[in-house]
Amino acid sequence: MTASLHVVDHALLSHRLAELRDVATPSPRFRRLLAEIGAMLTVEATRGLPSVTAKVTTPLTTMDHRRLAGPEPVLVAVLRAGLGLLEGAMQILPDAPVGHVGLMRDEHTLQPSQYLLRMPPEVTTRGAILYDPMLATGGSAIAAISRVKESGAPVVRFVCVVAAPEGVAKLREAHPDVPIYTAALDVKLNERGFIVPGLGDAGDRCFGTEG
Numbered sequence: 001m002t003a004s005l006h007v008v009d010h011a012l013l014s015h016r017l018a019e020l021r022d023v024a025t026p027s028p029r030f031r032r033l034l035a036e037i038g039a040m041l042t043v044e045a046t047r048g049l050p051s052v053t054a055k056v057t058t059p060l061t062t063m064d065h066r067r068l069a070g071p072e073p074v075l076v077a078v079l080r081a082g083l084g085l086l087e088g089a090m091q092i093l094p095d096a097p098v099g100h101v102g103l104m105r106d107e108h109t110l111q112p113s114q115y116l117l118r119m120p121p122e123v124t125t126r127g128a129i130l131y132d133p134m135l136a137t138g139g140s141a142i143a144a145i146s147r148v149k150e151s152g153a154p155v156v157r158f159v160c161v162v163a164a165p166e167g168v169a170k171l172r173e174a175h176p177d178v179p180i181y182t183a184a185l186d187v188k189l190n191e192r193g194f195i196v197p198g199l200g201d202a203g204d205r206c207f208g209t210e211g
């Protein structure tokens with residue numbers, strides 16, 4: 001099995017991503033854009049959620065209509081930058097419980113270290129959608145997905161904004177059952193493990209911190 005890779009192609013998404021990448025975009029606008037992109041990618045990532053046909057009575061008649069078969073999946077943000085995407089995801093799935101995985105990548109070794117894990121109990125029955133804007137070496141995504149699976153999630157989807165080919169390959173190898181949804185597949189990683197062309201450090205740009 002190979003994880004499916006969905007590079008979501010939409011004029012409005014691409015328009016926002018152009019502004020997100022722009023070095024001149026300030027933090028408040030960066031956060032707003034991440035939230036909007038998070039909402040759009042959530043629509044795509046939930047396209048295949050199981051549905052059932054149910055009766056709906058309109059003011060004029062009764063009809064058969066498609067509705068979600070079950071409760072909304074758990075949304076999991078990878079801190080910090082995933083919080084920006086989560087904001088928009090919660091608009092689309094307002095009843096979804098929310099989990100957090102705190103990870104920080106060492107700038108020299110590029111290995112992620114975990115500083116937080118909080119998962120709602122519903123993850124064992126509903127499955128999860130994980131949010132992190134950047135898929136670079138793949139180390140953080142692989143670790144975050146492992147934590148969510150260990151918490152009992154039967155189904156996991158991964159949503160990012162910019163993916164490097166190196167990270168996609170490693171993630172697919174480590175978690176072949178996890179579909180990847182991204183707004184862009186970029187060219188490469190540089191010698192410091194940053195995605196090129198990329199958008200820089202998403203967490204720092206989101207929250208106005210220095211690298």
Ligand SMILES: O=P(O)(O)OC[C@H]1O[C@H](OP(=O)(O)OP(=O)(O)O)[C@H](O)[C@@H]1O
Pocket residue numbers: 078079080081082103104105106110112132133134135136137138139140141167193201202203204
């Ligand atoms: O694919 P990888 O090589 O693991 O890199 C990607 C990770 O790097 C960034 O987080 P960072 O560690 O900078 O934390 P932050 O969100 O708090 O800035 C990003 O949000 C990912 O979690």
Ligand SMILES: O=c1cc[nH]c(=O)[nH]1
Pocket residue numbers: 134136193194195196198199200201202203
């Ligand atoms: O380009 C990158 C790589 C890792 N993390 C980021 O925030 N940006």
Ligand SMILES: [Mg+2]
Pocket residue numbers: 201202203204
């Ligand atoms: Mg960062």
